Amino acid sequence: MKLGLGLYRHMLTRENFQFARQAGATHIVAHLVDYFRGGLKNPRDNQPTGTDRGWGLAGDPKVLWSVDELTGLRKSIEAEGLKLEAIENFDPAHWHDILLDGPKKPLHLENCKTIIRHLGQAGIPIMGYNFSIAGVCGRTHQPYARGGAMSAGMEGPVDTPMPNGMAWNMIVDERAFAGNVPSATPEQLWRRLEEFLDAVLPVAEAAGVTLALHPDDPPLPFLRGQPRLVYQPQLYQRVIDLKPSQANGLEFCLGSLAEMTEGDVYDAVEQYSRQQKIGYVHFRNVTGKVPYYRETFIDDGDIDMIRVLRILKKNRFNGVLIPDHTPQMSCDAPWHAGMAFALGYMQAAMRVLEKEST
Ligand SMILES: [Mn+2]
Numbered sequence: 001m002k003l004g005l006g007l008y009r010h011m012l013t014r015e016n017f018q019f020a021r022q023a024g025a026t027h028i029v030a031h032l033v034d035y036f037r038g039g040l041k042n043p044r045d046n047q048p049t050g051t052d053r054g055w056g057l058a059g060d061p062k063v064l065w066s067v068d069e070l071t072g073l074r075k076s077i078e079a080e081g082l083k084l085e086a087i088e089n090f091d092p093a094h095w096h097d098i099l100l101d102g103p104k105k106p107l108h109l110e111n112c113k114t115i116i117r118h119l120g121q122a123g124i125p126i127m128g129y130n131f132s133i134a135g136v137c138g139r140t141h142q143p144y145a146r147g148g149a150m151s152a153g154m155e156g157p158v159d160t161p162m163p164n165g166m167a168w169n170m171i172v173d174e175r176a177f178a179g180n181v182p183s184a185t186p187e188q189l190w191r192r193l194e195e196f197l198d199a200v201l202p203v204a205e206a207a208g209v210t211l212a213l214h215p216d217d218p219p220l221p222f223l224r225g226q227p228r229l230v231y232q233p234q235l236y237q238r239v240i241d242l243k244p245s246q247a248n249g250l251e252f253c254l255g256s257l258a259e260m261t262e263g264d265v266y267d268a269v270e271q272y273s274r275q276q277k278i279g280y281v282h283f284r285n286v287t288g289k290v291p292y293y294r295e296t297f298i299d300d301g302d303i304d305m306i307r308v309l310r311i312l313k314k315n316r317f318n319g320v321l322i323p324d325h326t327p328q329m330s331c332d333a334p335w336h337a338g339m340a341f342a343l344g345y346m347q348a349a350m351r352v353l354e355k356e357s358t
Pocket residue numbers: 214217253255256282324
């Protein structure tokens with residue numbers, strides 16, 4: 001198992017690569033979508049929050065991440081003694097009509113194929129994605145965590161409809177007509193995923209890139225009137241069985257899995273690591289379940305993180321673990337302090353496990 005750190009787009013700097021290395025990380029997971037164009041409600045030193053209008057404006061629909069850009073990023077990370085393990089998330093500007101089943105779907109399928117090919121050419125092994133119409137939304141930010149640390153949570157169901165022009169909790173069309181995005185059915189959403197996988201999996205296989213699906217965050221069957229895909233642990237199996245392929249993998253978010261109302265997080269770790277389907281792990285902790293839960297410090301939630309590591313080790317998981325989110329710590333660098341705390345805990349736990357015999 002390897003220790004990694006996820007960095008948002010504006011954090012992809014030499015200083016932050018050094019920070020990751022200093023905390024013992026060997027790998028980076030990079031976000032290339034800019035989630036922070038939404039203004040003051042969306043502080044750049046925390047995970048993205050946003051409003052009913054989401055995280056703000058999506059990227060440039062005409063500009064796909066190029067081989068040069070991806071290769072340059074990989075090299076700048078390697079220059080600091082780290083490896084680039086994954087890119088996390090497609091830009092909604094590039095693929096929203098795959099999620100919405102809109103008129104640009106053929107173009108957007110080509111976009112995703114191109115981006116996956118570019119990752120392969122740039123030597124980046126994993127593309128993380130979150131196949132969600134409404135995206136990561138409906139959460140609250142309050143001093144929920146130990147010592148009054150600011151963290152994310154949920155205070156009940158969110159049914160506010162999604163306005164036209166939005167997808168994946170970002171704005172993809174500023175000039176959209178008034179009104180709301182019509183609700184899809186769960187069957188339609190699964191069909192959209194199947195069409196997506198049919199189109200991109202052969203390309204991913206040829207490019208040597210693994211697609212890794214994040215479960216829904218928050219994991220509710222519906223949010224903002226739209227169905228969601230993986231909101232119970234068993235639904236991950238449905239994704240795997242839908243298209244058997246080495247390239248059909250999971251971005252395994254422990255926090256989202258623990259927030260689910262059914263199943264057991266340790267059983268899920270066992271089930272999916274045994275099948276060797278985990279691309280990389282979001283190693284974070286929570287208390288409670290949807291629609292009432294809170295993100296916690298890594299040692300302070302419902303999940304026994306050491307027990308999770310033991311299961312991953314038993315099943316010979318050899319990929320990367322990243323902290324995903326942490327509460328903000330009270331100091332001049334709230335995000336970095338939170339991440340350093342999580343990385344230190346993970347580092348110690350992994351060292352202890354290495355010394356245990358299996
Ligand atoms: Mn996650």
